[in-house]
Amino acid sequence: MEEMSRQVETQNNPRYYPLPQPDEIPEREREDAMGGYLMMFAAVASSLPLPIINLIAAVIYYYVNRKKSRFIHFHSLQSLLSQLPTTFLNWGLLYWAIMVWTSSSWGFDDYFKGYIFAVVVANLMYVIFSLIAAVRAKKGRMYYFVFFGKLSYDMVFSTSNTLVYKGERDVQSENKPPF
């Protein structure tokens, strides 16, 4: 009941476009939305141990697909944003490991062990939540990560988002006001 009232409240919020419901989203859109999460896994596997290709792949996927629909835009943006911190953390881990390996002044100390632990947990959480999000996207549902979900929603569904989506009327390029 509470969830329903929250949805109604969101749908009626003039600052945001209404959310598409599962029965309104074509199968093709669902698959493209899911692809944002799944393609990243393949990219991660191919880029080990240099965590950079996954980011490039996510950026390309995002720019290729973002104009197809708000639903796809939301999921691909959430996938892209959510892998930024893990990518930076992995870079940090790689740099730290190289320094430990090559420089005698960088010890295999407790801070490094703690960092490894935290980065492994962060990566695991990222993978688990990405899989959940991919399944939800395939079902035509929204799924919000902590922080990145709200941020992506705000960027995509806000009325201040002027991006023109395929199938939506381009109000910017047709009749325009005189001033």
Place this chain on the structure above:
Amino acid sequence: MGRTSIWVDLLKLLVSFALLWLGYTYVTPMIPTGWLPAGWWDHDSVTLSIEQEEELGEFLIETFEIQQSEDVSPEVDSALWVIENRLLANLGPTDFEYEFMIIDDPMVNAMTLPGGKIIVYTGLLAMSDTPEEVAAVLAHEIGHAEQRHVVDKIVTELGITFVMAVLTGGDAGLVREITQTVVSNVFSRSQEQEADLFGLELLERSNIDPHALAAFFRKLNREHLSYDAEMEWLMSHPHNNSRIKASLEYKVQEGFKSESFALNWDALKSSL
């Protein structure tokens, strides 16, 4: 709420990561042995027995033919004997039969090999103004040996399988890997602190002024700042003055009386 909740979420993420990192760094080592699965943290993960550690120490000494330099004068040898005997007499129960060797080398250095074998360079003796300062360094090294930091480091960095391969007849490449790990002598911050504390307590029990350790650290900092690489063995975190501060602030028990070594240190140094 609205957009504010986005940044609240970001704060939650950052705090969660910081808690994970610092929690694992600071809290896990404080959990008593047995509360965590074996091997969860390096303090409990030493999987070489005392016998195996001694065997590894002997193996390294034999392989690299490490032995006391013949050039070391009997005066220097007997002075070190006096210092090490005072410390070992007050060490209490120990698993190791300590063996000290002097290497004739101007490098300011000392290192602990697996199995309680401690190597002292003559450069260290030459730089020390008093025998108490040498005793402080040796007490620190004994602390590393007693708390099994050396073998702990080897196993952590190279893995138990690797070490066992060496013990059961590994090739020269494997042996070189272990030797590099031992010689690098860089311990974690917590291990250095543990060795410092152990050394301070051992000095006190041996009626040697514990502040000699701080005096030695300060001298290294003051006079040998350009020799960072040389003093790295002792100052794994050279910019961390908290170790010097902790040594200076170490409080001895009431009734403590320091007993100076009856050694003519200046004459001994001139014979180096």
